[in-house]
Amino acid sequence: MPYPPTPQNILIYTLGELLGDGMVKLPFVQQLRALYPHAHITWMAGQRTTTYSSVLKPLIEKDLNEVHEKTMLGTEWKQALKSPWPQGYDLIIDTQRRIKATFCVKRLPHSTFISPAMKWFFSDYKPHTQTPWPKHFAAQHTILLEALTGRPHDLSYKVDIPKEYLERASDIRKTLTNGARKWALLAPGAGVRIRCWPLEKLAQLAHKLRSQGVAASYIIGPQDMDLMDELKTLDPQATFPLQKWGDKSIYSTLSLAETADVCLANDGGIGHVFGATHTPIVSLFGYIDPATWHPLSSHLTVIRGTDFSSDSGEVKYIPTDVVYSTIQGILNAR
Numbered sequence: 118m119p120y121p122p123t124p125q126n127i128l129i130y131t132l133g134e135l136l137g138d139g140m141v142k143l144p145f146v147q148q149l150r151a152l153y154p155h156a157h158i159t160w161m162a163g164q165r166t167t168t169y170s171s172v173l174k175p176l177i178e179k180d181l182n183e184v185h186e187k188t189m190l191g192t193e194w195k196q197a198l199k200s201p202w203p204q205g206y207d208l209i210i211d212t213q214r215r216i217k218a219t220f221c222v223k224r225l226p227h228s229t230f231i232s233p234a235m236k237w238f239f240s241d242y243k244p245h246t247q248t249p250w251p252k253h254f255a256a257q258h259t260i261l262l263e264a265l266t267g268r269p270h271d272l273s274y275k276v277d278i279p280k281e282y283l284e285r286a287s288d289i290r291k292t293l294t295n296g297a298r299k300w301a302l303l304a305p306g307a308g309v310r311i312r313c314w315p316l317e318k319l320a321q322l323a324h325k326l327r328s329q330g331v332a333a334s335y336i337i338g339p340q341d342m343d344l345m346d347e348l349k350t351l352d353p354q355a356t357f358p359l360q361k362w363g364d365k366s367i368y369s370t371l372s373l374a375e376t377a378d379v380c381l382a383n384d385g386g387i388g389h390v391f392g393a394t395h396t397p398i399v400s401l402f403g404y405i406d407p408a409t410w411h412p413l414s415s416h417l418t419v420i421r422g423t424d425f426s427s428d429s430g431e432v433k434y435i436p437t438d439v440v441y442s443t444i445q446g447i448l449n450a451r
Contacts, residue, residue, distance in 0.1 A: 121229040121242070121265070124207035127158045130222045131212045133165025133186065135308060136386025138254075139173040140393060141413065144274040145212075145258035150180040152262065159206075162186040163218060172367050176276060191218030200224055210261055211239075231264050233257070240264060252408045272413055276393040278372050285362065286372035293356045294332035299448050301326055301333045302358075302377040305348065306341030307385030311431065314383055314401050316344065318437045320351035322381075325441050327354065331448060334358050336370065336380075338387060379447050381440070383432060388412045397447045399440065403432035418443055 129149070134142065150158065160169055160181045169177050170184045177184075190202050197220050205226025211219050211234065219234040229241050233250075237243040244263040251257050259270040294300050303323060307313050323333040334356040337345055348355050358373050367390065374380050375394040382388030384402045391398045392412025400412055403422040411419055420439060423430035 121208065123156075124153060124229065125156055126206045127153065127156050127208045127210070128204075128206040128225070128227075129158065129160045129210050129212060130191070130218070131160070131162050131167070132215070132218070133162040134167040134169060134173075136168050136172065137308070137389045137410070139168040139177075140386065140389035141255045141410075142212075142258055143176065143276070143393075144255055144270075144272045144413070145262065146177055146180050147274045148259065148262055148270055149210075152266065156207075157182045159183040159185065161188055161190065161202075163188050163191045163222070175367060191215070191221045193217075194221075196221040197224050208265075210265075212258055212261060231261055233261065237264070252406075253411070254409055255413060274393075274413070276371060278368055278375060278394075282366070282368040282372035283375060285364075286358075286369070286376040289358050289362060289373065290376050293334055293358060293361070297330055297332035299331045299378045299451075300376070301331055301444060301448075302336050302374060302380045302391075303333055304336040304338075304380070304382040304385075304387040304391070305344050306338060306387060307383040308340070309385075312384045312403055312405070314432050314435060314440075316347055316351055318433075318435075318440075320348065320355075321437045322441055322444075323352050323355070325437070326444065329445070331378075331444075336373065336387060338370070339365070378451060379444055381444065382412075384410060392417070397451075399443055399447070401432050401435055401440070404430045418447065 158181050167186045170186050208229045209227045211222050211232035214234045216234055219232050219239055223230050223239055232239045242264045244260055251260055255272050262270045290300055303319055305316055305319050326333045335348055337357050362369050370390050374391045374396050377396050379397050380391040381399045382391055384405050388400050389412045392414035397416040398412055398414050400419045402419055407419045420435055422432045422434045426434035
C-alpha cells in the first residue's frame, strides 16, 4: 500500500501530558513538524490536561498550531455514534492504545488513520512487520512516524534556550557558588512521592559535596514547594536558584541545568527537563524500569534501588555514598 499523500490538516490524539510525558514526546512532535512543515497540526489531550498548554508551551509553539485539553473525546462509547468534536482531518494519529478511545477517535472524518491499538488493527498503515514494539515511551511515539514514512525515526530533538536566560543563569551561579569551581543541582521532587530519594540522604549528599569544594543547590518546582522547609532544616546551607530567580518559565530551569556541572534527579518530570540539556545527569530509579522512562540524555547515569534491595527495590535503598562517588566521578572527568 503506497504511503499517504502529504496532509494539510493533522490531529494528534493523546490522553494527556504531565511534565515528563511532554518532554519525552518532544522527539515525536519535532520530527512530525519536520515531516510536514506546512501542515496545520492540532494536539488534543482527550481525557486530561496537557503541559503543552502550560509550562511546556514555549517549547512546542513553533511545532503545534493548536492545543486542546480535556475535550472528553474517547471517554464514552456513544461518541462512536455522535462525536462531540465536529472537525475532520487529513491525518489522525492516535498515540494511545485504549480501545474505546481509539474507536471514538477513528469515527472522526479523516483520510488517513494511524493507531497502535490492538497491534495496529485500526491503523491504515503499520511499521515494518519485523519492527518490535519499543521499550522506551519516546520510541513508542516515533514508531508512529515509521508507520507513516516506512523508515525508522530516532529520538533526537533540540531545545533552544534563549541567550538572556543563559546569561541570567550564569549570574545566579556566580552568586550561589561563592567561588566554587563546580556546581551540582539536586532535584528532590517527583510526581509520585515514593519515587523520591529521602531528603535526609539528599541533604547528606549536599554536605559531602560542599566538603569537597563542590557547590550544591536544590531545584524546587511549583509542585514541590512543601519540601523547602524540611530541606532548610536538614541543610542550613541550602540554596534554591529557581526561587532566587523568581521566574516560572521552563527556560529558567533549563538554563540553570545547562549552566551546572552535574544534575541529580529522581524518576520524574524534572529529570526529563534536565535531559534536554548538555549537562551530565544522575537519575535515581526505584521499581520503575528505566529502560522505559529514562531521560533522553547522552550524558546519563542511572542508579537503581533494585541493585541494593531485593524486596521492593524502592529508591530509598540507594546509599548516599554510591550517589556521591558517582557524581564525583562525573565531575572529575569534566
